[in-house]
Amino acid sequence: MVAENELVLVFFDLETTGLNIGTDEVIEVGAIKVRNNQIIGKFNTFVRPSCNIPQLVTNLTGITFEDVEKAPDVEDVKKRLKDFIENYPLIAHNVSFDKAFLEKLLGEKLENEFFDTLELSRLFFPSLTSHSLQNLVKTLSIKKNESHRAFSDAMMMYLLFQQIVSKLKETDPYLLHKLKEISQGIRNYELIFGENWEKKEEKETGFKWKKKTVSSGAEHLPVCLKEEVGIDKYFNDISFIQASLDDELLQQFVHVSHKRPLIISAYDNSSRSDIASFFRKSGVNAASLDDIGKFVCPAKIDYLLKNTHLIPSYFRMYFAALVFYFYGTKDFFLHNAPVYIQKNALLRLISFCDKDWDNCEYKQVCPLVDAVNTASSASVIVVNHSFFFNKQNYEYSFLDRDVIFLDAFRLPKVFSLIATRFSLNDLKFFASYYQFSKKKINIISTVFEQVADLSVKEEIHPDLIKMLKEAFSGINNKLFEVFFDGDFFWSEKRRGILVICSAYRDASIFFEKLQDIAKSVVFISPEFGIAGMHNLISEFSGLRGSIVKLPSTQKKDKKVFSVVPLFLSLSNRDFFIDEFTDFFGKVHKKGEKSLILFSSLNMLRKAYFSLKRNGFDVKARGIDLKEEEGEIQMMLYDVIPACSGWGEIYFVKMPTFFSYEPLGKEEYLNISFFTLKNIAIELLKNSVCCILFYIDGRFRNKNFREKADDMFVSFPFYAEQKNALPSIIDNWKKRNRIKPKL
Known part of the structure; x- marks a missing residue:
């Protein structure tokens, strides 16, 4: 055991050339060594990489290749950094990322224990909507240093950790006792909080579910009238x-x-x-x-709180996050749940109902x-x-x-x-929850071993699904009812983890x-x-009925110009971003309200930073913290813009369908055309004069253009020469621009 005043902790942060552990490299290391709340050592250095620094990284961190070209090489940094961290506990924000790159930099797997201020901040500040380091620094009024630089981020982590320790001292002893029980064997909190960190003199209050008055009937239903209007x-x-x-x-x-x-x-x-x-x-x-x-089952939460030994180690901290959130916010109905709770890996596994509501003792507190x-x-x-x-x-x-x-x-x-997906860890959770025999657990593992040999999205043989179904026979679980009811089973990898998927073809x-x-x-x-x-x-639904066209409330004198720039290509994505930025600069008119839609978040991000770098007033949903309106809005096809009245709309690649594709390519292509046509009509509702740009490398193919012909809301102009297009657009605007009323 380590007394609190003897603890030595190392807070560290790394800046890298990117997110890919296989190809990217560390370019900056910052670390702070602390004993008894006092800084006793600092480590701060650039690292000379063997590759260039992408512009996106320079935009984010301010680090240029000129900063690192004369920096110490990896071998020099490695020796000094090993001497600095020794075998002390290492603390970072989103530690899995920094741990992977630190071990790559040092060329060895470290025996040090790692701790995560992201995970800890979610436990002790559960009501915050964002737990990014920058948001925590702002919300908790922590002294802010230069963000996205290694040493300053390490310093902010240390100040954040001090607030976490203060919050821990205010936390209900029941919650701390349960945290120690849940984290047993996977988090040695004594190393960062000191011995007896969970023991307090105060009396434990326990975990109580908030009751709501359950509505009983249809007293609010309208009185059905016969007349039609x-x-x-x-x-x-x-x-x-x-x-x-x-x-x-x-x-x-x-x-x-x-x-x-x-x-x-x-x-x-x-x-x-x-x-x-x-x-x-x-x-x-x-x-x-x-x-x-999305409805948590209180019966299952209570059952697992009383039987934490049934929770596999992989899910323990997910369970701790749920318990701390419910205890700290009393948001049992998840009305205000932040993203990390909504996407909690354990939440969907314990949200099914397996009891008769009338006989369930939790009926009065059940969100569902x-x-x-x-x-x-x-x-x-x-x-x-x-x-x-x-x-x-x-x-x-x-x-x-x-x-x-x-x-x-x-x-x-x-x-x-729509698909039901289970990883091996998911099924092992249920095996533990239902206390399966070793024989059944081995069957589950055997199925996954055989599925791992299949190619991605290859249909799984019915015999393997039958083996799984027999292993889970005799349990009352709605999730598995839906899973085994599917008529198509395949495998895929999600974040590197093999999952078995089930869906319906029709x-x-x-x-x-x-x-x-x-x-x-x-x-x-x-x-x-x-x-x-x-x-x-x-055709899709199988339902038959007549089409009725309601009188349109849209402006009838709408002017729309559909442009397909054939000279733009999507074959090389990195090259395309520069090409698109150059194209946008030539055709966009300053002051024109513009919307750019993407099918890929990765491409949206790259285009966003490229346009920003070139001085455009761009706002992107999911990147900018505030949902402000800029002159240029960037979104995914899945997002429905609240604003309207666009002067320019750019469709960057067709809307895509990420699925096992039980339909043929032709059917999905028609659905893409159909979806995009309707999106365009919706976006044009309040526009008087608008130019639509359809950007997809496949338009170079004549057969593709013929198939897409019915997709356009106005006759398409296929532009082959980049330099001539701006003047063509200007001429169209002069001919069709509606003059303001006097």
Whole structure:
């Protein structure tokens, strides 16, 4: 045991040429050695790499090749750094990254114990939405040094750790006792907090779930009236309504909801929340129902708190994060859960319900029971599209309503992403939870060993799935019901970890069930046809009905110029970014409100920093901390922009479908064309004069251009010469620009 005043800790940070441990190198090392809260040593040096420093890294850190070209080489730094760190505990922020590069730099696997201020800050400051070092420094009023430099980051980590220690001393002893129990054998906290760190004189308070009054019935349901007004007449069996989503259309649904209960399906969480809010502001009792996998099961949390030995070591700190979050925030319903909780690897494994609600002792505190009862009593229930691709959800009695799919053109994309995935660690958790025999555990391991020999996305032989199914027979687990109900099984690697995936080939099985239960099903989309297909959503869903075109509220004198620059290529992504930046600089007019959409986050990031570096006023969702509007907005296709009135829209590569692709390439290509056409129509709603740029290397192929012909919202101009395009655009603008009214 080590007394608190004898602890020696080393806080360290590394700057590298990139994120790839195989090819990137360390270019700066910063470290601080501390004993008894006093700094007793400092280490700060550049390291001369054998490769160039990417511009992106220079933009982030300020480190140039000139800074490091005369720096000490790896061998010199290695010896001095080993002498500095000795065998003391090493502390970093997101330590797995720094540990990997530190061991690469030193050329050996270290025996030192590593600790993570990211993990610790999530435990002791659970309510913060971001636990990046920069955000923690700002939120906790820590003295800020130059960010993204190794020594200054190490110093800020040390100051952050002091606040963590102070918070630990204020923490309920019950929580600390449970943390020691959960972390036994994987985190030796005595090395950084001192002996008896979890022992206090105060009395333990225990873990108590917050109760909510569970709504019991349908007292808020509207009184169903027989008369039909306006859009009501289309709520009869199956209808396909061709219309863009706007406030006027939503207001018509508000009118309908006063007479009949509705379920409205939206594309994503953001639009689901916005639509529910719109109905509430209109005086309608609306409930926003989250995915079933987002509702934590209190029975399982309590069971694992009493039986922490059943949690495999891989999941222990994930469980600790959940417990500290619930204890510290009392947000048992995950209404304000930050991303690290929403994506907690253990959360989905303990979110299924395996008990009869009426006989469950946790009924009064169960978030799922509360959410379902709240939804059942609401006039309007708003869900995500993914809700209807989970067979568990078809058990709910509230589905006996009229169902409206908004932005129905996105349904194929959502379906293509629906899959149930289990890693070997996931299944070992369940094996421990259900206390499987050694024989069953060996069966699970054998299946994964054989699956590992398959090529990526190769279909898994039914015999292997049968072996897994027999291993999990006899347990009441909804997750496995859905998993084994799939009709296509394959393997893939996610973050380097092998997972077995299950999905359905055909979406129509879900819509068949829905048609049997719902009073009517209505699909809303700007367009339903593409490439000779009269109704792609009808083909996709298997449901048949007539297409009704509502009167458009959009401006009829809209001027749209569709441009396909054939001289741009996507074959070399790094070269393309420079090429695109140069192209953008030539065609973009300063002051013009512009939107750039990408299918790849990696490409979006590279383009963002390239445009920034060239002086453009760019804002990107997911990169800029504040959701401010710049002259130029950058987003992924999956994001629905809240603003409108664009003068320029750039579509960089077609929307893609990341799935096992049970459909042929032609079908998915048509869905990509169909999706992009509808996205374009939605984005043009409030634009008077707009230029659309379609950028995809495949347009060079004549056959591809012929297939894509029906995708464009205006006749496309295929530009072959880069230098001539700016003047062509200027001439089009002069001819079509609408003059302001006097």
